[in-house]
Amino acid sequence: MTQTTSTHPSNRPVRSLHLVDLENLAMDPDPSDRVLDEALSAYHSLVPPSRADLVILSASTRLSHRIAFHVERLGRLLPAGGGPNAADLALLGEAPVRWVVERFDRLVIVSGDGIFSDLSDRVRRAGREVCVASWRAPLSRRLTAAASNVCILDNAYGAAA
Secondary structure (H helix, E strand, O other): OOOOOOEOOOOOEOOEEEEEEHHHHHOOOOOOHHHHHHHHHHHHHHOOOOOOOEEEEEEOHHHHHHHHHHHHHHOEEEEOOOOOOHHHHHHHHOOOHHHHHHHOOEEEEEOOOHHHHHHHHHHHHOOOEEEEEEOOOOOOHHHHHHOOEEEEOHHHHHHHO
């Protein structure tokens, strides 16, 4: 993957925070390495992280332990425990609105879950771009409405497969 760095009007690199729900991205709570690689490739082809970005990936603790060395080079892996919305809640806990707005120019949410709608809306209203990268289904209408733009991963999947 080629890393590109765009610049902010102040001539500093644009910084993005990427919140990646690995189970949502792979559309499977226990994806094979091949499926995970294809899903990550689709995401990276549409919204490639730059060197200036912070990437936080989250999944259930069980999946995190299985793939820790597989994804360690991609960003910070956050084991999320288990249960409904565990990865989503862990990611939200890492991204208070004020902290995001003070440190980043853009928020990239790699999930289609509506639980990210409030964060997306509040960050966008604070003047930051919010990009949602998700598969067409399941993509929350609330999250779509709260984002600045939406990148549909289905469009990149053929290139990744």
